[in-house]
Amino acid sequence: MTDYNPQSLEGIPESGVERLEQNRQGLYTSDLSVNEFLLVTEAGFDPVGLVVGSSIFHIGIQVAGPTQSRELDTLSQAMYSARHLAMTRMEEEADQLGADGIVGVRLDIGRYEWGPSMAEFIAIGTAxxxxxxxxxxxxxxxxxxxxxxxxxxxxxLRTGHRPAGMVMGSCVFHVGRRGPLRTISQTGRNVELPNYTQALYQARELAMQRMQTEAQELGAAGIVGVSLSERSHGWGSHVIEFFALGTAIVSTGEEKKIEPPVAVLDLNDPRS
Amino acid sequence: MGFFARREGQEEGRSDDLARIEAGGIPAGAEERLKALGSGGSLFTSGLSVKEFALLGRMGPQPLAQVMGASVVRTGWQYLPALDPAPVAMPRSSAWGGRYGMGPSATGYQLSNPYTEPSLAQVRSYKWHATVVCELDTLSDAWNLARRRAIDRLTEEALQVGADAVVGVHLHRSDHDLGSGTIEYAVSGTAIRVPGSEAAQWPILTDVSVQDYWRLRSAGREPVGLLATSEVVFASPPISTRLRRARQLAQNQELEELSRGFHAARDTIRARLLGQVSDAHAEGAVGVEFAHQVHREKLAVASSLTGTMRRGWRLGRLGIPYKVSGGSDVERRGWVITMHAAGTAIRTVARQTSPQVKTSMRMRST
Structure with missing residues (x-):
């Protein structure tokens, strides 16, 4: 990644620039629900527009020996850079609008039939x-x-914190198969498989560590809402992507304004 | 992206990590990272939602780190319980007795020979008329082993980070296709610490969310620990039943062996959970959730041959594997019911009235 240039419009098509220009004149679009809209407004923020970033990536090929447990760094790098590109483009759109930030970001990966080794990374949110x-x-x-x-x-915002950014960690890992001799000597009994356990553990650890490093670089106080997902994007059964995604928060220095919670019984039936 | 460069030390660290995993521990990298998080450093990580985070901040405890544990286990061979050996009476003093090496008995007769296979009549009646509902102990043990190892690692991580408790523990059986008979258990949760308290000797695990934790606390209860168990049951109808069902295809009929199997599994799980509650010196359990899956399977009956002559693969003198098959190969087709349950044990800390509950009614139209 090169240094960030806030004036850069790289990757945003011409029509996008036009749309952003319209947004800047006061007309906004958003994918907030009515409830969300009211609360965001109540918090002192106004939506300024829907922002999108997308990146279509060709994911390279990398193979590991069948019994080798290791990270496939080319694939990790691809998954990482693609998401980063999509998110940076979205951020640039928000920057053009003069927004303070983006809420409700969704990160999706689309795969299409016309390109088996390609994936579209999309980030959508409301500035x-x-x-x-x-x-x-x-x-x-x-x-x-x-x-x-x-x-x-x-x-x-009520807890005296505000979001600083989305942080993520990704690790594509090849879980090595066990050698045939080992398989025979262990057969018949219940045994823990240390090499599989270790491989999965290491992969999760790498993803978590990377997410943590990103948050540290942002100067965050903490990360909330971490979701760890494990997916195999059509690489075969022994290649798994571990992806950790969370929101880094920083303290605003303001006091906490959370009232003591009250137990409430909702008299509405689920269907009424 | 600077952190992709940190790869050189990885290979050397691997064998060390493997040894730690084999001993039931966690990798060195994880330990280091968690120690840094627990020492009150710059940052915390958490799997808490914002609402949980807000509520936790209101209650006092601080989130420290998201902790996890995982274990992959390969299941052993599972056989159905062996049939009884055929009752054969034979005189001890004859040449037969000497050949089979039987010990003396008071009557001079050995009624049952441990080296005898079940008779053909027994096998026939087993296949045609016996309904089999039994626990599959190897598979149950495998699930319990995987879960115990994963939870042990989670606890180890929580200890490293210096936590008082781990909330929102999520048990998760992933199904990576790593080979047949391989099961994986993964658990994760958020380690928290009450400021000012001394580090607990043993962190308390609970699968309740922070909201539920708050509700329990305000009702004067506290979680004591996590309860979890797994049970695998086999249910198989005999051939006669299967034929009858095929004849009466148009009629409603109960699959008794499946009903019995489910009942047996729930019963065992309930008994084990009760045992865990009393072991934890708790008063009861809340939020116990059952999950099950059923699949069809064909299982072989264990041979009644004892000792080294059990059926299965053996290693020969030169290390070449060979298969020993018992005399009577009996197989049963049936359903394998895998049932898991998890909940939280609680106890009363202060007898107080339940929190005041307000009622509300939303006026929305949908």
Whole structure:
């Protein structure tokens, strides 16, 4: 990754620039639900527009020996760079709108029949801006990104924290098969397979570590809502991507404003 | 991306990590990272949602780190319980007795010969008329072993980070296709610490969310630990039943062996959970969730041959494997019911009235 240039419009097509221009004149689009919209507004933010970033990536090929347990770094790098590109493009759109940040970011991976080794990485969210002109950007001056819904965003601000950015860690790992001699000597009994356990453990650990490094670089106080997912994107059964995604938060220095919770019994039936 | 470069030390670290895993521990990298997180460093990680985070901040405890544990286990061979050896009476003093090496008995007769296979009549009646509902102990043990190892590693991580408790423990049986008969258990949760408290000797695990944790606390209860168990049961109808069902295809009929199998599995699980509750000195369990899956399987009956002559693969003198098949190969087709349960044991800390509950009604139209 090269240094970030806030004026850069690289990767945004011409029509996108036009759309952003319209957004800047006061007309906004958003994918917030009504509830989310009300809460985001209540928190002092206005939506300024729907922002999108996308990147179609050709994922290279990498093979490991059948019994070798190791990270496939070419694939890791591909998954990582592609998501980064999509997110940076979305961020640039938000920056063009003069937004403070993006809420409700969804990261999707699309695979199409016309390109088996290709994947589209899409990031979509709603850019928001503080009404009072207070700057709420991430510590590095870029618009923050978060996968929080409007409700979560409001709650987080109430706890005296604000989102600093989405952090992620990805690791594509080849889990080595066991050698035939080992298989025979262990057969018939219940045994833990240390090499598989270790491989899966190491892969998760690498993903978590990378996510943590990203948060540290952002100067975050913590990460909430970490989701760990394991997917095999058509690489065969022994190649697995471990992906950790969370929202890094920083303290605003404001006091906590969470009232003591009250137990409430909803008298509505689920269907009424 | 600087951290992709940190790869050189990986291979050397691997064999060391493998030894740690074999001893039931966690890799060195994880230990280091968690120690740094627990020492009150710059950052915390958590699998908490924002709402849980807000509520936890209100209650006092701080999130420290997301902790996890995993274990992959390969299941051993599973046989159905052996049939009884055929009752054969033979005089001890004859040449037969000497050949089979039987010991003396008071009557001079050995009623049952441990080296005898079940008779053909027995096998026929077993195949045609006996309904089999039994526990598959090897498979149950495999699931329990995998889960115990995974939870041990989670606890180890929580200890490294210096946690008082782990909330929101999520048990998760992943199905990576790593080869037949391989099962994986993974658990994850968020380690928390109550500020000012001394580090607990043993972190308390619970699968309740922070919201439920708050509700329990405000009702004067506290979680004591995680309860979990797995049970695998085999249910198989005899041939006569299968034929009858095929004849009466148009009629409603109960599959008694399956009903019995499910009942047996739930019963065992309930008994084990009760045992775990009393072991933990708890008063009861909340939020116990059952999950099960059923698949068809063909299983062989263990041979009644004892000792080294059991059926299965053996290693010869030169290390070449060979197969020993018992005299009577009996197989049963049936259903394998795999059932898992997990919950949280609780106890009362302060007898107090339940929190005041307000009622509300949403006025929305949908």
């Amino acid at each position: 928001v801006k503080h009404r009072g002109g207070e700057l709420h950007r991430a510590p590095n001056g870029r618009p923050f990104q978060s996968d929080l819904s409007g409700q979560e965003f409001w709650t987080l």
